[in-house]
Amino acid sequence: MNIDEARAMLSQPGGMLEVTEEPVRGRPRKVFKTRERSLREKLINATTAHADKPFLVDGERRLTYGEFGQLCFGAARVLTQDYGMAKGDRLAILAYNRPEWLAALFGATSAGAVGVGLNGWWAEEELEYGLRDSGSRYLIVDEDLYPRVQPILAKIDSLETVFYIGDNPPAGTVPMAALEVPHAEPPTVPIEEDDPWVLLYTSGTTGRSKGCITTHRGTIAQVQLIIFNFLANAMVKGENPLGDEGGDLPCTLLTSPLFHVAGLHSTVCASMTVGTKLVMGAPKFDPEATMRLMAEERVTTWMAIPTLLSRFLDHPKLDDHDLSSLNNISTGGAPASPELLRRASELLPKKPNAGATYGLTEVHSMATSISSMEQETKAGSVGKPSAIIDIKIVNEAGEPVPTGVAGEICIGGCTVTPGYWNREDATAEAIREGWLHTGDVGYLDDDGYLFISDRAKDMILRGGENVYCVEIENVIGDHPDVAEAAVIGVPDKDMGERVKAVVRLHPGAELDADAIKAHVASHMAKFKVPEFVAFTDDELPRNAAGKLLKKQLRDA
Numbered sequence: 259m260n261i262d263e264a265r266a267m268l269s270q271p272g273g274m275l276e277v278t279e280e281p282v283r284g285r286p287r288k289v290f291k292t293r294e295r296s297l298r299e300k301l302i303n304a305t306t307a308h309a310d311k312p313f314l315v316d317g318e319r320r321l322t323y324g325e326f327g328q329l330c331f332g333a334a335r336v337l338t339q340d341y342g343m344a345k346g347d348r349l350a351i352l353a354y355n356r357p358e359w360l361a362a363l364f365g366a367t368s369a370g371a372v373g374v375g376l377n378g379w380w381a382e383e384e385l386e387y388g389l390r391d392s393g394s395r396y397l398i399v400d401e402d403l404y405p406r407v408q409p410i411l412a413k414i415d416s417l418e419t420v421f422y423i424g425d426n427p428p429a430g431t432v433p434m435a436a437l438e439v440p441h442a443e444p445p446t447v448p449i450e451e452d453d454p455w456v457l458l459y460t461s462g463t464t465g466r467s468k469g470c471i472t473t474h475r476g477t478i479a480q481v482q483l484i485i486f487n488f489l490a491n492a493m494v495k496g497e498n499p500l501g502d503e504g505g506d507l508p509c510t511l512l513t514s515p516l517f518h519v520a521g522l523h524s525t526v527c528a529s530m531t532v533g534t535k536l537v538m539g540a541p542k543f544d545p546e547a548t549m550r551l552m553a554e555e556r557v558t559t560w561m562a563i564p565t566l567l568s569r570f571l572d573h574p575k576l577d578d579h580d581l582s583s584l585n586n587i588s589t590g591g592a593p594a595s596p597e598l599l600r601r602a603s604e605l606l607p608k609k610p611n612a613g614a615t616y617g618l619t620e621v622h623s624m625a626t627s628i629s630s631m632e633q634e635t636k637a638g639s640v641g642k643p644s645a646i647i648d649i650k651i652v653n654e655a656g657e658p659v660p661t662g663v664a665g666e667i668c669i670g671g672c673t674v675t676p677g678y679w680n681r682e683d684a685t686a687e688a689i690r691e692g693w694l695h696t697g698d699v700g701y702l703d704d705d706g707y708l709f710i711s712d713r714a715k716d717m718i719l720r721g722g723e724n725v726y727c728v729e730i731e732n733v734i735g736d737h738p739d740v741a742e743a744a745v746i747g748v749p750d751k752d753m754g755e756r757v758k759a760v761v762r763l764h765p766g767a768e769l770d771a772d773a774i775k776a777h778v779a780s781h782m783a784k785f786k787v788p789e790f791v792a793f794t795d796d797e798l799p800r801n802a803a804g805k806l807l808k809k810q811l812r813d814a
Contacts, residue, residue, distance in 0.1 A: 264490040288646040296449040308533035328440035333365025345370030353400035373456040375517035451475035469679030480622040519623040549579035563722035616640035718747035739767035759788035
């Protein structure tokens with residue numbers, strides 16, 4: 259059978275993942291008929307069905323599903339009984355990937371609270387904004403990132419309790435051990451499908467980051483989409499989706515940060531659903547250390563952003579490690595070139611199922627996907643809309659365009675976010691009549707495959723991180739010696755793009771590139787700091803409406 263036949267078989271009435279239609283937030287939407295109704299239900303199912311199986315591997319620390327579940331339910335019990343946590347309260351997390359991150363999150367959200375994933379690369383000013391904007395009552399922070407947030411803690415009026423991961427908790431904090439009191443019974447507070455689960459902050463074209471609401475429903479549907487695609491591809495290839503008898507058990511490597519949908523929603527929640535062992539990579543990516551970890555733990559699946567995959571494949575010791583277990587690689591966060599996927603197939607001992615996806619935080623991760631098989635005839639495409647996702651292409655007037663004509667990509671479905679936290683204006687701009695306007699430009703071919711051709715938003719994709727130029731331009735423009743500034747992306751083989759600033763100073767002012775970089779670094783995350791700075795005495799090119807002509811700058 260071909261891929262369309264496999265998908266139809268899975269989604270048909272009585273199929274393994276039957277698709278039906280139900281009202282979601284007042285609009286008819288395609289949904290999976292059989293599904294969990296909350297992440298708490300998913301946690302209970304996972305820890306019951308796979309109680310004795312290994313779940314989390316973090317260095318020397320190992321937790322089974324059963325042990326993890328008891329840590330989560332224990333954290334929920336302590337937070338509610340001892341610290342007064344109520345449904346809807348926000349618990350923020352600022353930590354590198356580690357079991358405590360997940361136990362705190364699933365514990366709090368099992369009791370109806372809302373998680374807030376703070377970007378671990380943010381600077382002090384950005385962290386203060388995230389804590390204020392979310393109104394977080396609780397903060398989980400590890401010893402590595404505490405120095406960055408410590409100066410602002412007293413300024414956050416909503417913040418009541420800070421839990422510290424590490425030795426020697428500073429005065430005013432509570433040791434994480436206070437939450438690590440295992441308990442067998444889950445909370446019983448009611449949770450609705452469309453309740454917020456986690457807020458994840460996305461940069462934007464208007465300056466400040468926005469807290470994108472990810473819901474219980476959207477996260478569960480996203481996981482089912484991943485499983486749906488995995489099963490369909492296995493059916494086409496005639497493979498056993500559970501793996502060959504006597505072969506390596508499913509094991510996933512986590513290298514994406516947990517404050518991204520790729521790490522939390524697509525990797526952690528998907529692993530929990532099928533009882534996969536999840537191995538946590540080091541906070542700083544090291545290709546050879548990753549190879550050793552893959553060989554030791556017999557990793558079978560890796561969701562890798564293209565930058566990391568490229569560094570991995572370029573490493574001179576690639577052939578020195580046993581990577582024969584690795585048979586699934588999924589790329590996301592940035593477009594993966596056909597050449598990169600071809601190299602993965604050629605250089606790894608087992609030709610992996612190297613699929614690619616297109617998605618956004620606003621749809622809980624994946625909107626389209628394409629398998630390695632489909633890429634042989636649809637090179638450059640990011641695939642078809644997933645089973646419960648609709649895509650349309652519109653012109654500047656918001657009208658649908660014909661097949662093959664490029665326009666703005668709009669996404670509809672039950673995985674579309676209900677909006678941005680406390681930002682009705684931004685929500686109304688992004689979501690119109692139930693359709694998410696992505697700001698990306700692309701077209702659909704005659705077979706329904708999506709091709710990305712450009713970005714309507716003024717954005718740079720640097721190593722899988724979205725960098726919105728206006729944020730940086732505003733910070734540079736705040737410097738008293740700067741008359742105006744523009745930020746553009748510079749193509750780069752390793753990172754995809756790097757950040758460049760073009761700056762015009764006020765007459766008589768004297769600033770060098772290092773001063774510009776230091777100024778940005780004092781306000782923003784390191785990955786947003788321009789790596790290149792050019793100065794000009796000429797006014798920057800603008801159109802009649804005063805908008806910067808970025809294409810002219812890039813071409814120059």
